[in-house]
Amino acid sequence: GESVGLHLPTLSVQEGDNSIINCAYSNSASDYFIWYKQESGKGPQFIIDIRSNMDKRQGQRVTVLLNKTVKHLSLQIAATQPGDSAVYFCAEYLNTGKLIFGQGTTLQVKP
Amino acid sequence: DTEVTQTPKHLVMGMTNKKSLKCEQHMGHRAMYWYKQKAKKPPELMFVYSYEKLSINESVPSRFSPECPNSSLLNLHLHALQPEDSALYLCASSQARTSGDGYTFGSGTRLTVV
Numbered sequence: 001g002e003s004v005g006l007h008l009p010t011l012s013v014q015e016g017d018n019s020i021i022n023c024a025y026s027n028s029a030s031d032y033f034i035w036y037k038q039e040s041g042k043g044p045q046f047i048i049d050i051r052s053n054m055d056k057r058q059g060q061r062v063t064v065l066l067n068k069t070v071k072h073l074s075l076q077i078a079a080t081q082p083g084d085s086a087v088y089f090c091a092e093y094l095n096t097g098k099l100i101f102g103q104g105t106t107l108q109v110k111p
Numbered sequence: 112d113t114e115v116t117q118t119p120k121h122l123v124m125g126m127t128n129k130k131s132l133k134c135e136q137h138m139g140h141r142a143m144y145w146y147k148q149k150a151k152k153p154p155e156l157m158f159v160y161s162y163e164k165l166s167i168n169e170s171v172p173s174r175f176s177p178e179c180p181n182s183s184l185l186n187l188h189l190h191a192l193q194p195e196d197s198a199l200y201l202c203a204s205s206q207a208r209t210s211g212d213g214y215t216f217g218s219g220t221r222l223t224v225v
Contacts, residue, residue: 032211034211034214036216041218041221042218042219043115043117043199043201043216043217043218043219044154044201044216045216046214046215046216089153089154093211093214095208095209095210095211096159096166096167096208097142097144097159097161097166097167097205097208097209097211098156098159098167098169099154099156099203099211099214101153101154101155102153103152103153104151104152104153
């Protein structure tokens, strides 16, 4: 079946440390993946995306890695800040228009 | 304008009421979506519109009725809802259904059914 999952429901890091959030997917047909950040009471906010012809993509303080061999995605956040505290979802895009979301990882940043 | 705007932000309705949720985007996106999100869960797709036509209905009960009056607007009409329909309803849009580029969400409408 289709599923996109995250390995850990909660991740707690110290302010200034790097954070790594992992995601495993099972649908081989998708060629587009998106990471979203969702703060309490708000909609999912686009962070970064990657297509399957790439292994790595970098943004401002964030990096997404894609390993198609083991169907694994990760989001790396450098120098984590209190404002990074939120729920992070990976999502797999199907060309029907449907996004399949993982279960989400709550990132807690300790001052 | 790079936003998806949803109104109202909060809605409380009785089980016999009829209400509508509204969504608007001015990014020129031709695909628009409705998602439902329960507390501490990921969003789940309800409907996909492509070029103002309904292309996917994820077996959503008929008490939810979507409408796309034009390329910038998407409505969700609600009638005879149940308390378990209480959730955050999210609208999203993307450049096209087949590419997913620019897949942007609104802030949602928090719906409570009493």
